[in-house]
Amino acid sequence: MDERITQEARHFIDTIKRFVKDECMPAEDAIEQTGRLPDGLIGKMKDLGLFGLRVPAAYGGSGMNLLDYCYVIKELSKTHDALRAVISVNNGIGSMAIVHDGTEEQKKHYLPLLASGDYIAAFALTEPGAGSDASSIATTAVKENNGWILNGMKHFITNAPIADIFTVIALTDKEKRAKGGITAFLVEKSLKGMRIGNIHNTMGGKGWLQAEVIFEDCFVPDKNLIGAIGNGFKIAMKTLNEGRLSAAASAIGIGERLLSMGIEYAKLRKQFGKPIAEFEAIQWMLADSATELYAADRMLADTAYRFDQGEDIRTQSSMTKLFATESAFKIADRMLQLHGGMGFMKETKVERMFRDIRAYRIFEGTSEIQRFMIARELLRG
Amino acid sequence: MKILVTVKRVSDPEAKLKIKPDGLWIQTEGVKFVVNPFDEIAVEEALRIKEKQTGEVVVVSVGDKVVTEQIRAALAMGADRGIFVNYAGSYDSYDIANILAKIVEQEKPDIIILGKQAVDDDMGQAGFMLAELLGYPQAAFASKVEITDDKKKAKVTREIDGGLEVKEVELPCIITADLRLNTPRYASLPNIMKAKQKPVKELTVESLGVAVKPRVTVKKLSEPPKRKGGVKVESVQDLVSKLKTEAKVI
Numbered sequence: 223m224d225e226r227i228t229q230e231a232r233h234f235i236d237t238i239k240r241f242v243k244d245e246c247m248p249a250e251d252a253i254e255q256t257g258r259l260p261d262g263l264i265g266k267m268k269d270l271g272l273f274g275l276r277v278p279a280a281y282g283g284s285g286m287n288l289l290d291y292c293y294v295i296k297e298l299s300k301t302h303d304a305l306r307a308v309i310s311v312n313n314g315i316g317s318m319a320i321v322h323d324g325t326e327e328q329k330k331h332y333l334p335l336l337a338s339g340d341y342i343a344a345f346a347l348t349e350p351g352a353g354s355d356a357s358s359i360a361t362t363a364v365k366e367n368n369g370w371i372l373n374g375m376k377h378f379i380t381n382a383p384i385a386d387i388f389t390v391i392a393l394t395d396k397e398k399r400a401k402g403g404i405t406a407f408l409v410e411k412s413l414k415g416m417r418i419g420n421i422h423n424t425m426g427g428k429g430w431l432q433a434e435v436i437f438e439d440c441f442v443p444d445k446n447l448i449g450a451i452g453n454g455f456k457i458a459m460k461t462l463n464e465g466r467l468s469a470a471a472s473a474i475g476i477g478e479r480l481l482s483m484g485i486e487y488a489k490l491r492k493q494f495g496k497p498i499a500e501f502e503a504i505q506w507m508l509a510d511s512a513t514e515l516y517a518a519d520r521m522l523a524d525t526a527y528r529f530d531q532g533e534d535i536r537t538q539s540s541m542t543k544l545f546a547t548e549s550a551f552k553i554a555d556r557m558l559q560l561h562g563g564m565g566f567m568k569e570t571k572v573e574r575m576f577r578d579i580r581a582y583r584i585f586e587g588t589s590e591i592q593r594f595m596i597a598r599e600l601l602r603g
Numbered sequence: 604m605k606i607l608v609t610v611k612r613v614s615d616p617e618a619k620l621k622i623k624p625d626g627l628w629i630q631t632e633g634v635k636f637v638v639n640p641f642d643e644i645a646v647e648e649a650l651r652i653k654e655k656q657t658g659e660v661v662v663v664s665v666g667d668k669v670v671t672e673q674i675r676a677a678l679a680m681g682a683d684r685g686i687f688v689n690y691a692g693s694y695d696s697y698d699i700a701n702i703l704a705k706i707v708e709q710e711k712p713d714i715i716i717l718g719k720q721a722v723d724d725d726m727g728q729a730g731f732m733l734a735e736l737l738g739y740p741q742a743a744f745a746s747k748v749e750i751t752d753d754k755k756k757a758k759v760t761r762e763i764d765g766g767l768e769v770k771e772v773e774l775p776c777i778i779t780a781d782l783r784l785n786t787p788r789y790a791s792l793p794n795i796m797k798a799k800q801k802p803v804k805e806l807t808v809e810s811l812g813v814a815v816k817p818r819v820t821v822k823k824l825s826e827p828p829k830r831k832g833g834v835k836v837e838s839v840q841d842l843v844s845k846l847k848t849e850a851k852v853i
Contacts, residue, residue, distance in 0.1 A: 229672075229675075230795050230796060230799065233675070233676065233679060234790070234795050236637075237790050237791070237792075237795075240789065241789055266789075269791055270789055270791045270792065271791045271792035271793045271794075272792070274792075275792065279796075284793060284796055286792075
């Protein structure tokens with residue numbers, strides 16, 4: 223393990239290893255079948271402090287730095303992806319805007335509730351007409367008296383059906399758009415004029431609960447503004463910046479689990495009178511996968527560490543997310559191939575992980591957007 | 604109620620171990636070290652007793668500086684404070700019992716709980732020796748521990764062949780923890796953070812007035828013999844006759 227990870231985090235990662243093996247892995251099939259997270263398991267995750275990893279200690283969390291956090295997430299990703307998702311949204315995109323730009327009053331009220339897991343958070347940026355081009359959002363917020371009236375629809379919002387609060391990115395000035403016309407709002411689920419639309423039926427990520435969020439003349443008071451008016455695009459981008467490293471960490475965790483399953487199966491499965499691990503074709507699958515995981519892991523540790531030192535790591539964060547998720551997808555494909563017909567069966571779990579990992583090349587910025595941002599930086603000036 | 608628990612630093616039971624070239628101990632480079640699993644059970648039991656009775660759980664470990672990691676691990680589970688006996692040389696179970704006896708004299712706990720054995724050298728003697736040195740009653744291999752309402756006795760169950768044996772011992776007493784006594788709790792992140800602030804007192808064997816002189820020394824370690832392949836029998840009759848004539852078990 224990277225020597226820059228703190229002693230406390232290593233200790234906690236050991237705890238998570240045991241928790242994943244003893245409690246989460248046995249629940250994977252049930253989560254996949256029902257699309258629901260068992261209450262008992264969520265209770266244990268609250269007790270472990272998983273919901274408040276990144277929330278500052280002053281607001282009831284543990285205030286982990288990004289490097290330590292990424293390696294906790296990596297370990298948690300070795301089980302059903304829904305368990306990782308509920309944790310990383312609360313610690314990441316769901317709460318980061320409040321942590322970085324929230325008012326003292328917002329922090330004092332919401333962060334302890336998020337850190338304990340009593341409140342679930344969601345981040346509502348994406349819309350039917352605004353995906354990678356986030357500045358083209360159509361949800362509007364119009365000033366009225368001591369608040370704002372929100373209208374529009376968000377979709378693909380993870381945690382939406384179970385979330386208590388949403389960070390909503392809306393248009394406050396149609397002319398300025400990304401240059402000062404987009405603002406972030408904190409919206410409670412109980413507000414009038416706000417409702418959850420269709421729950422999406424997805425290829426993978428069972429139990430993630432993604433849905434539409436609809437605003438119809440929804441009044442949000444001034445005190446729920448996050449950061450300054452017109453600063454919303456910056457806030458959204460900053461939130462996603464960290465989210466990319468967390469996505470990379472998850473992809474590496476999933477890749478590592480797949481590789482260890484592949485190694486185990488290759489030693490066990492016999493064809494032509496010997497374990498398939500003795501065939502070169504299989505060995506190369508394992509060797510390539512391990513090599514990519516090593517590279518991705520080093521990129522992750524380096525980038526997260528530099529973020530914690532205050533460096534601007536926007537480009538490195540894109541590179542890490544791109545490489546880790548693309549590699550993990552290749553690894554999932556190889557390990558499924560290694561399992562042969564068995565890999566296509568639901569009982570091996572490779573099939574599920576193959577479907578789950580597919581989303582990683584899309585969310586928190588598609589691979590194409592990452593390449594676009596890397597190239598833009600290369601060609602600048 | 605004050606409970607003293609011992610924790611030993613041992614190599615991870617899941618690690619693949621190699622013997623050092625001199626054959627006297629294992630290679631420690633790259634090996635992960637953990638709290639002896641039976642000691643973890645002992646810590647958990649102490650915490651459960653404390654939660655019912657109120658009081659204090661004190662953990663003690665002997666070794667060089669690195670054993671403070673295991674003390675912190677017990678503190679992260681919920682123990683209140685630690686005692687670190689700094690001693691880098693070799694020792695045997697009797698030395699440990701002597702050191703612990705001095706700690707008990709200082710701390711005067713109501714109950715002392717140890718793991719029934721450490722999973723590295725599997726000696727399993729320190730608990731008995733400590734009871735002898737102190738003249739305390741002991742209840743070894745506990746699978747259940749209950750403290751009586753008057754807090755003067757412990758009712759300790761252990762699994763024996765064909766049933767259970769229940770002992771009642773007066774406090775202060777020595778209890779050693781068996782595998783099925785409980786399932787140790789997870790160390791949560793908030794508790795790991797809190798553990799950093801908990802006090803750990805450092806002592807030396809000299810300050811305790813103990814002269815460490817191991818009576819038991821390791822002469823040689825060797826790997827278990829490789830398992831030889833079995834034979835396949837053609838029929839049940841064949842199997843029965845081999846069990847009778849070759850294995851002579853039926």
